Amino acid sequence: MNFYTVRDLRTHPREVWDKLDKTREVIITNNGKPTALMIKIDDENLEEVLAAVRQSVAMRAVNKLRLSSIRNGRSEMVAEEIDAEIYKVRREKKNEKSST
Numbered sequence: 001m002n003f004y005t006v007r008d009l010r011t012h013p014r015e016v017w018d019k020l021d022k023t024r025e026v027i028i029t030n031n032g033k034p035t036a037l038m039i040k041i042d043d044e045n046l047e048e049v050l051a052a053v054r055q056s057v058a059m060r061a062v063n064k065l066r067l068s069s070i071r072n073g074r075s076e077m078v079a080e081e082i083d084a085e086i087y088k089v090r091r092e093k094k095n096e097k098s099s100t
Contacts, residue, residue: 006030061089 002023004016009028020026020040028036041049065085 002026003029003034006035061085 002019002025004019004026006028009016016026016038020038024040026038027034028038039049039053065082
């Protein structure tokens with residue numbers, strides 16, 4: 001994997017873009033922690049890549065819910081709890097978008 005800092009992206013953008021062209025993915029770090037994944041896309045695969053990323057994010061959220069449920073001693077969640085968690089995540093995403 002190829003890691004670049006936020007500073008690298010700002011001070012040496014050509015190097016980052018060249019590496020992205022070659023490897024098709026680059027990880028951006030901030031304060032030593034991975035914060036973003038850059039994926040090479042083009043006009044032909046934009047929708048496909050975006051759908052795959054969204055599906056992956058949703059699956060991670062479901063797995064997180066399952067682990068939380070197991071840790072709390074419950075084997076499964078009821079529909080109301082799932083809806084509440086979905087609402088919470090959507091609200092957080094909306095707040096993130098409005099703060100940027």
